[in-house]
Amino acid sequence: MNIIKPGDLVDLNDYAPDFTGAYEKKGQTKRRLKKLHKQLLKLQELLYAGNQHALLIILQGMDTCGKDGTIRRVMAGMNVQGCDVVSFKVPSxxxxxxxxxxxxxxxxxxxxxxxxxxxxxxxxxxxxxVHSLVPEDIWSQHYQQINDFEKMLVESGTVVLKFFLHISKDEQKARLESRISDPTKHWKVMESDVRERAYWDDYMQAYEVMLQKCSTDWAPWHVIPANKKWYRNLVITECIVETLRKLDMRYPEPSVDITKFTIGD
Amino acid sequence: MNIIKPGDLVDLNDYAPDFTGAYEKKGQTKRRLKKLHKQLLKLQELLYAGNQHALLIILQGMDTCGKDGTIRRVMAGMNVQGCDVVSFKVPSxxxxxxxxxxxxxxxxxxxxxxxxxxxxxxxxxxxxxVHSLVPEDIWSQHYQQINDFEKMLVESGTVVLKFFLHISKDEQKARLESRISDPTKHWKVMESDVRERAYWDDYMQAYEVMLQKCSTDWAPWHVIPANKKWYRNLVITECIVETLRKLDMRYPEPSVDITKFTIGD
Structure with missing residues (x-):
């Protein structure tokens, strides 16, 4: 399984970004994905009607790993009104x-x-x-601070799902090159993407430490094989559906006996 | 001293709300308070110029304990631009x-x-x-959640000062009666103030547990004798000044050599 257990030592080399489970190609997953989308829509309505839980989905990964694509594809199966996307950019x-x-x-x-x-x-x-934007004695405190923060969220009724979209360095190269060779995708290529690629190993190390320190009982990290977009979308959608299903939500009982209502002329 | 140490058992009967230290009446504190206000103004400018710390002051206490009055009197010695007051009412x-x-x-x-x-x-x-607005298994988690939250704030450069304004039950009675007999103060009397007074003992117990569980090394609680408004204002102002002074703040060095500027005609 791709869930990191608390205390696990993480070596990302042990996780194959090319992994596609029981599937060989996209076509084999279409029916399954369609079914999942239907279930997701129902579960989302239950979530809204019950008003007991919130679901927070966190996406992290290297540039080009597919965060935007995942959001587009997973949200295709959702009611947009019940779902807010927040992008975290350079802080103001x-x-x-x-x-x-x-x-x-x-x-x-x-x-x-x-x-x-x-x-x-x-x-x-x-x-x-990776870039020492604040001193080490500050960022090294963040792991525990994050764990405490997420624990409080979970204790308050929010389910926290964390996905690390794992692509290989070769796959990133291919995706960057494909963007560069396609004029309609030039807007997606930032100088910073290319610059950050030089820090690949540092990032892998930072991700490994993050996965080790911040995979908790209340909010574990999922490592998602993300070289194949269709498999990435399937696994994430499955995980969301499974998580919502486990909440065992019910439509709330009406507070008055609606059957006794008289609807006037 | 009126600082609760972590692990202290707290019995509020041990803290005299009438205490006024070395002073007997308001007149004796005026010069001292004036001096403190001057220092506060300077320290606040340093806080702003240095831009390294924030100061969060938390006021809690029974109705009529003097939260509004404290804010009015303590802020009289501050630059209003550098100070924001937030009132927490019934949640939306x-x-x-x-x-x-x-x-x-x-x-x-x-x-x-x-x-x-x-x-x-x-x-x-x-x-x-006191009113079991959420189940006990929820509110009982709040103590640790608050401690974690405040720890993160402190680690991030915020100084947290917590004042419990301690008045006696008799003093509250006198203050409520005085408001009721003064038509210009009727707007300050809420039915809820009178109703909540019936829960005095429950509140005292809740405050004691709060003081015990949430007085931490990073953000201790101060119990302020608050029957005498002038003493309350003095002690709180002293504490704020002392806290800011301990930060040992300096004006930042200019990043360019200003003395070499030429000011054109």
């Missing part, structure tokens, strides 16, 4: 002048809704660590 | 649909500023506990 002055969890906490979904974080507070143990 | 639907710390976290002061919470996230272990 207002954000930098508070603790790093401030902007994440502001953005958490309310009960009844699904929130998707495209990048997240984990950037503060990833890019911040 | 939007707030109730997130964890209880959500609205508190949104309201924390940025670096360089002072934030005052008039009531706070502690209501979730006070009124919520």
């Amino acid at each position: 002055t207002d954000e930098l002048s508070r603790d790093f969890l401030w902007r994440a906490h502001r953005a958490v979904p309310p009960k009844g809704k699904i929130g998707i974080f495209n990048r997240s507070h984990y950037e503060d143990v990833l890019v911040v660590r | 639907t939007d707030e109730l649909s997130r964890d209880f710390l959500w609205r508190a976290h949104r309201a924390v002061p940025p670096k360089g500023k002072i934030g005052i919470f008039n009531r706070s996230h502690y209501e979730d272990v006070l009124v919520v506990r």
Whole structure:
């Protein structure tokens, strides 16, 4: 299984980004995905009606790993009204002048809704660590702070699902080159993507430490094989459906006996 | 001293609300308070210029204990631009649909500023506990969640000062009666104030547990004798000044040599 257990030592070389499970090609997953989307829609309605839980989905991974694509494809099976996507970019002055969890906490979904974080507070143990954007004695505290924060969210009724989209260095090269050779995709290529690629090994190390330190009983990390987009979408959708199903949600009982209502002329 | 140490058992009967230290009457404290206000103004400018710390002041206490008065009197010695007051009232639907710390976290002061919470996230272990507004297995988690939250704030550069304004039950009676007999103060009397007074003992117990469980090394509780308003104002102002002074702040060095500037005609 691709769930990191608390205390596990993580070597990302042990996780094959090319893995596609029992499937060989995209076509084999279409029916399954369609079925999952139907279930997802029903579960999302239950989530909204019950108003007891929120679902927070956190997506992290290297540039081109497919965060945007995942959101597009997974949300295709959702009611958009019940789902908010928040992208975490370079922090603003207002954000930098508070603790790093401030902007994440502001953005958490309310009960009844699904929130998707495209990048997240984990950037503060990833890019911040790799480039020493703050001193080590500051970022090294973030792991425990994140665990405490997520624990509080979970204890308050939010389910936290964390996906690390795992692609290989070769796959990133192919995706960057494909974007560069396609003029309609040039807008997606940032100089920073190419620059950050030089820090690949540092990032892998930062991800490994993150997976080790912040995979908790209440909010474990899932390592998603993401070289094949169709398999990535399938696994993530399966995981979301499975997670919502386990909540064993019911439509709430009406507080009055509706059958006794008289509808006037 | 009126600082609760972590692990201390707290019996509020041990703390005299009438205590006035070395002073006997208001007149004796005026010069001292004036001096403190001057120092406070200077320290606040340093806080702003240095932009390294924020100061969060939390005020809790029974109705009529003097939270509003404290804010008015203590802020009289501050630059209002660098100080934000946030009053925590009955939570909105939007707030109730997130964890209880959500609205508190949104309201924390940025670096360089002072934030005052008039009531706070502690209501979730006070009124919520006394009236069982959420089940015990939920509110009983709040103590640890608050400690973790405040620890993160402190580790991120925010100084957290917590004042419990301690008045006696007799003093509350006198203050309520005085408000009722003065038509210009009727707007301050709420039916709920009178109703809540019936729960005095339950509140005292809730405050004692709060003081015991949430007085931490990083954010201790101060019990302020508050029957005498002038003494309360003095002690709190002293504590704020002392806390800011201990930060040993300096004006930042200019990043360019200003003395070499030529100011054109």
